[in-house]
Structures are given as structure tokens and as C-alpha cells.
């Protein structure tokens with residue numbers, strides 16, 4: 001309105017920025033604390049927590065924690081393991097879940113609604129309840145490798161990947177998105193002579209950018225950040241261990257907090273890199289899950 | 294170019310039958326238009342021909358070959374949708390070449406056919422644009438181009454112009470007419486718009502509730518509607534229906550009249566059912582004003598619409614029934630004024646009485 005003076009508007013803008021900054025700070029504090037602390041010796045780290053110094057790189061700053069952390073655990077190996085498991089799972093997940101959703105939405109076969117309902121119902125089952133049965137199951141599964149058939153999947157990458165590829169949430173995301181695609185586009189493609197697979201590849205997938213981003217982001221974060229219980233019980237050898245289980249190396253009899261912080265800082269690097277890479281897709285995908293685009 | 298034959302076509306969605314036995318033959322290069330009220334099954338019929346909807350029973354032949362169980366891609370038909378349905382992630386060129394790309398045509402063939410279609414539709418300058426950069430009319434042109442490029446046996450259009458504004462619709466209507474002449478192709482066209490139906494069609498199929506009410510050339514249907522429904526459906530404003538008593542029948546003529554209408558002789562076309570009642574249809578355009586006291590009907594004006602070239606007058610007759618007259622000149626009518634009306638009985642239509650009058654008006 002014309003009556004609102006420039007000064008007034010400026011004030012309001014300032015207030016808005018102040019609020020946003022405050023919110024950003026609240027979310028940044030733990031991260032800043034983690035990074036800053038990773039450069040401090042344990043004693044100073046603990047005593048600093050009682051003051052704002054906890055968030056400032058002051059006092060006895062060094063890389064000692066990092067050297068120690070690397071001596072204690074094969075961090076590079078853990079990170080490679082996690083990245084490999086995450087990337088493979090995400091790619092396969094997007095492929096298989098989108099194919100499943102495509103079939104649920106576009107193909108007509110009896111029982112598809114019942115099956116979809118059953119799949120969605122699995123959303124409410126916490127993983128902890130099926131962990132043990134699943135463990136027994138995978139410990140007996142065969143695998144055809146270089147040396148012929150081997151039994152049992154424990155201590156492998158595949159045991160960390162295959163059970164996680166298809167999940168109800170990802171299927172659901174794709175189903176919802178596909179349902180909103182204009183039906184005539186699919187029909188036009190059919191009349192134009194496209195096979196179902198062609199329609200999947202040339203029409204549906206190229207139009208699925210937003211849901212691909214959402215699915216990839218949610219799945220990556222889950223696979224990299226939250227994979228703890230499962231690898232803990234199925235992977236005993238160090239060679240296939242992911243980062244979250246690796247954290248256990250630092251919680252021995254005496255907890256080395258500085259090293260924990262150094263380790264956490266290191267393993268956050270891929271996540272932050274991924275976030276920066278996907279920032280725009282990330283924001284728009286969060287926006288689009290709430291608001292129908 | 295192709296012939297099309299539908300035999301006892303039926304379609305049910307679950308338990309509801311929506312197409313209730315349609316028989317239709319469409320010749321080489323014919324332009325056939327489906328019209329009918331909303332929900333009568335026009336789109337469903339078209340989709341059954343395209344293969345997007347399966348045929349519950351009956352047969353579909355294209356060029357003498359039964360197509361019932363072939364998927365859309367093997368029927369060699371092209372379809373243009375009301376919502377255009379062009380692919381938003383492809384350029385105009387890619388959209389138009391889509392069918393050829395799917396069929397693995399050579400680059401050269403694609404180039405040549407797209408160029409040809411673009412020339413016909415005058416959109417060479419748009420080929421490298423994306424659909425989001427096009428107007429509604431241009432988008433529909435792309436959809437038509439996509440259909441042309443594949444040189445299909447039959448073109449199917451489902452209300453292709455109804456998302457366009459009036460002026461553009463007229464342009465595109467003429468273009469589709471021209472296109473039909475140029476390509477000499479068999480076309481089946483669904484529309485709500487009477488003008489489109491009358492101007493484009495070689496043959497109009499009037500549908501109601503999943504049944505064919507009448508098939509014929511636009512002028513046949515207009516001048517000689519076979520039943521009340523068709524009589525009331527075609528023409529705007531729609532035909533007046535007078536409930537009349539049949540006084541005598543002599544040869545091909547019946548003498549009819551009622552409290553408002555002085556007795557006249559009208560051809561009965563064997564449509565009377567012997568009840569002594571009938572319905573007389575008179576087109577508003579066939580009515581003229583007469584000198585006072587010399588009219589066949591006396592109307593009291595309720596209100597008049599002056600359109601410049603035409604004056605449409607809503608009236609009430611002596612028996613309290615409504616009557617509309619359209620005079621092809623600009624005239625002033627005052628509400629309450631009485632007007633003597635005449636019409637040529639040869640241009641009136643007699644129908645057996647039925648409850649259909651309600652659904653028509």
C-alpha cells in the first residue's frame with residue numbers, strides 16, 4: 001500500500017531476515033559444534049560446552065583428532081562402502097520402483113489394486129520387527145558367483161543392497177506422480193505406436209524429473225545416514241562395513257569425543273556435497289510433496 | 294484412406310452399458326462427424342475405434358480387416374485430443390516425428406515427412422520450439438501435424454477445437470476442412486459444435502444414450518430429421534414442437550391443429566401412431582410474420598433478441614405453449630405485443646407423440 005513508508009517496509013524486511021537468520025543458526029549450531037570440536041583436544045572440548053566457545057574455533061586447535069581417527073578406523077574404506085551401497089541401491093530402486101509403479105498405474109491386470117494396497121500396508125511395519133526373520137532368510141540365500149554357487153549372503157555388499165532396493169514409500173511416490181500425469185499423453189503415445197516400454201522410457205521417465213529427485217534424495221539419505229541396525233547384524237567383516245557402523249570404533253571403553261567429531265565431520269562431506277549438487281531439486285521436491293505442481 | 298465398419302458395437306464399463314449396439318459404415322475418404330449430448334458415448338466410440346478402449350462385443354473392421362483385438366499401435370489410426378496431448382519435453386519437430394521415431398524410420402524420411410506436414414500446416418517456423426512456447430491453436434496444429442506425419446488410415450478427432458477461442462476455432466475449422474480435401478483421408482470427428490458438424494461433415498451421426506439416432510448428410514438431417522430427437526438437436530434456436538390433434542388422414546397428408554394452430558395439412562410420413570395426437574415441428578427460421586388476422590398462429594411476445602442480421606423472438610401461443618421465431622431481418626418487438634405468424638406446412642415435420650419432447654427442450 002502506498003501509505004506504508006519505505007522505512008516501515010525496511011523494518012519489516014529486517015525483521016524477516018533476522019528471523020530467518022535465527023532459524024538458520026538454530027539448525028547450524030550442531031553442525032558448527034561438530035566441525036569446531038573436531039579440532040579441539042577432548043578436555044577443552046568438554047569444558048567449552050558450558051559456554052559459547054563451543055561454537056568457536058579457539059584455544060588449542062589442531063588436526064590431531066583427524067590423525068587419530070584415521071589410525072583408529074579405515075575411514076576411507078567405510079566411506080567407499082557406504083557410497084557404493086547407497087549409489088547402487090538408489091539407482092536400482094529408482095529403476096524397479098518406477099517400473100512397478102508404471103505397471104500399477106498404466107497397465108490393467110487383475111489384482112493390481114489389492115497388491116498395491118498390500119505394498120503400501122508394509123509402510124507401517126517397522127524394520128526392527130522383520131530384521132531377525134530377514135537375517136535368517138538372507139543367511140541361507142544362494143548366490144551365483146565366480147566360484148559357483150555360494151550359500152548365505154552375510155558379509156557382502158549385496159546383503160546391504162538387495163533388501164533395500166524396493167520399498168513402499170518409493171513405489172508410492174512414483175504411483176502418486178504417475179497418476180497425475182495427463183492420461184492423454186500416454187494414450188497419444190499408444191496410438192502413435194509406442195510399446196509400453198517405449199512409453200515408460202520416452203514419455204513417462206523424461207517427465208518424472210521432480211519425483212526422481214525426491215525419490216533419489218530420500219533414498220540416498222536413508223541409505224547413507226540411517227543404515228545402522230541391518231549392517232550391524234549382517235556384516236561382521238571390516239571390508240564391507242558402512243560408515244554408521246564404523247562409528248562404533250570410537251565408542252570403546254573410553255570415548256574419544258574429538259575423534260568422534262572428526263569422524264562425523266569426514267563422513268558428512270559426501271552428504272553435504274550431494275546436497276549442494278541437488279540443492280535446487282531438493283528444495284523443489286520438498287515443495288512439490290506439499291503442493292501439487 | 295480406408296473404409297470402416299462397426300457392427301453391433303457395444304461397450305460396458307462394469308455393469309453399465311454405455312454403447313448399446315452401434316452399426317455404422319464409413320467409406321473411403323469420408324468425413325464423419327459424431328454429435329450428441331454430453332455423455333452419449335461419442336468419445337467412447339472413438340476410443341473403441343482407436344483401440345484405447347476395448348470392444349465389449351461387436352466387430353470393428355478397417356479396410357475389411359477385423360481389428361477388435363489389435364492394440365492401438367497396430368490399427369494405423371491417428372488421434373487428435375481435445376487437450377492436444379503433445380509431449381511437453383519434446384520440440385515440435387520431435388513431437389511430430391514421434392511415431393516415425395518409434396517405428397525406427399530413417400532420419401531422412403523423418404525430416405522429409407515432418408517438413409511436408411509443417412508446410413501443409415504452415416508451421417515451419419515453429420519446428421524447434423517447445424510446446425510451452427506455443428499458443429493453444431499452435432499446439433493443436435502440432436497435434437494434427439503429428440497425426441499427418443504417420444499417414445494413418447483413419448484420423449480420429451475428439452473435440453479438437455473446443456479448447457480454442459471462437460475466432461481461432463473458425464480458422465482451425467476451415468483448416469481441418471482443407472486438410473481433409475488435401476489428404477483425401479478418412480476422418481472421424483467428435484464435436485459439440487453444430488457449426489463444425491454442419492460445415493465439415495460428409496455424414497453426421499447423431500448419438501443419444503449410446504445409440505445412433507440418425508445418420509445422414511448435414512442437409513438431410515436438417516431438412517428431414519427422422520425423429521424428434523434429431524429434429525430438436527440440430528439447428529439453433531432449436532425446432533418448435535407443438536402438441537397437435539390429428540383431425541383427418543388423407544393419403545400422405547394429415548390434417549392437424551390445436552387450440553393455437555388453425556388446421557393445416559402436413560405430410561405424415563407414416564409416423565402417426567393412431568392415438569389422434571401428434572407433434573408438429575416448426576423451425577424458428579421457417580416462420581414469418583403475417584398481416585393481422587391472417588396468421589396460422591398468434592404469438593404474444595415475451596422478449597426479443599436483436600442480433601442485427603436476425604431477430605429471435607420468444608413468444609407464448611394461445612394454448613400457453615412456448616414458441617420461438619427467428620426473422621432474418623432487424624425488427625423491433627415490444628413485450629406483450631401480439632404477432633400473427635405463418636409458415637409453409639411443407640417445411641414442417643410431423644412426429645408421433647412421445648415423452649422425448651421433454652428431453653429435447
Ligand SMILES: Nc1ncnc2c1ncn2[C@@H]1O[C@H](COP(=O)(O)OP(=O)(O)OP(=O)(O)O)[C@@H](O)[C@H]1O
Nearest residue numbers: 306309311329330331332333334335336337338485
Ligand atoms: N472409464 C470409464 N468408466 C466408467 N464409465 C465411463 C468411462 N468412460 C466413460 N464412461 C461413461 O460412459 C458414458 C459415455 O462417455 P463419453 O466420454 O463417451 O461421452 P461423450 O459423448 O464423449 O461426452 P462429452 O460430450 O461430454 O465428451 C458416460 O456416461 C461416462 O460416464
Ligand SMILES: [Mg+2]
Nearest residue numbers: 335336337451
Ligand atoms: Mg467426449
